[in-house]
Amino acid sequence: MTTGTQFLSPILLSLQVSSVASLFVFVLALFAAWMMKRCRFAGKGLLETLFILPLVLPPTVVGFGLLLLLGRRSWLGRFMEWLFSQPLVFTWWAAVIAAVVVAFPLVYQTIKTGFASIDADLEDAARSMGASERQVFRYVTLPLARKSLITGYLLGFARALGEFGATMMVAGNIPGKTQTIPTAIYIAVEAGDMELAAYWVLAIVFLSFGFVAVTLRLNGRNP
Template identity: 50%
Template sequence: MFDENLSPLWLSFKTAAIATVIVFIVGVFLARVIARRDFPGKGILEAIFLLPLVLPPTVVGFALLVFFGKHGPVGVFLDKWFDTQVVFTWSAVIIAAVVVAFPLMYQSAAAAFQQYDDNVERAAYTMGASRWRVFWTVSFPLAWPGILSGTVLTFARALGEFGATLMLAGYIPGVTDTIPLSIYFAVESGNMEKATFWVVIIIALGFSAILWLNWWSKRSMMRYREK
């Protein structure tokens, strides 16, 4: 019963969770490395990172399809050396979610790393702390509120991804049928009851994520003021 009726929920959660982990690691790392440094081409690089945020999802999906398709650079490499493909697989769902959600994580983490005084880090360095230790004991805790906000938004965005997923992964029941795709094809087939069910589910999930984030932010602000 679960596999037949609720598989889109499980698939969406699994995809969003994996995509969030990947985006968290890559986004925080790049934000920490780039945010406080000035170098030629920084603006262009950050524009590329944030581009999926402003492009239509179908455009992002088309770019991914060209890149990972049968004749694309990655597609050719995977086919030649591993005899496999990404298009129309669950891996394509994850890739689409990662690319579309990445700008939210990077933007939040970069802003978080820029908001505190870097003299705190310099003081830790003068006391003999390594860069790794300074990051985990000083930089990361100070930036954590912004990073957490980015993580929640990343998860919500990955959960609701539609356009790029449809372009790259298609709609294959039990394989790539995430909640947004299930809604679309339920409407296309005239099954409004099924579409309404999934609409209610994804609205509830998104609302819960935003509500929790607002509650946590207010609670953290109250604790900060008490200190």
């Protein structure tokens, strides 16, 4: 029999992972989108391909790559183990990293589209009045792209909330530690507990519906 704590644990953990992951994703995607908008350099197309690649790869492939990158056999994995005094894989932070990598392309594309929609003449006018690039970015670019920024954040949160394949590969399914709603649903179905799985499905559908509804309303469309 499942207790209330056992039922709520994956939900609370998913919200915690998604909250932290979405903040990391937002900052990284914002910087990447601004860099791709402002800078010209060799290999720019290749770099953007790498940014988008996790969007089209199966999540299990992304998770396998993270497992190789963060595992004990890699120098990065050994360094992280030394830094945190424990292996990084199959921890809460591994779930966060998996969510960040999978959600990044969606947030990056959303913010990049928002930047591309800005009238460049407005930014040039600010520069002609003596504004620095930092001031143009803060007082012109960000306010004009506000809706895209908020939309990107909300979509990133929702994508992180629903991440399964990469999380399962690199973080596992440890109750109370790395068991998110999607992994909990999978285990419940495997165990034949369809009623419990259905409750978790309803929970994640309700949460995701809320994020999508806010996103649609933000963009002037009723859900």
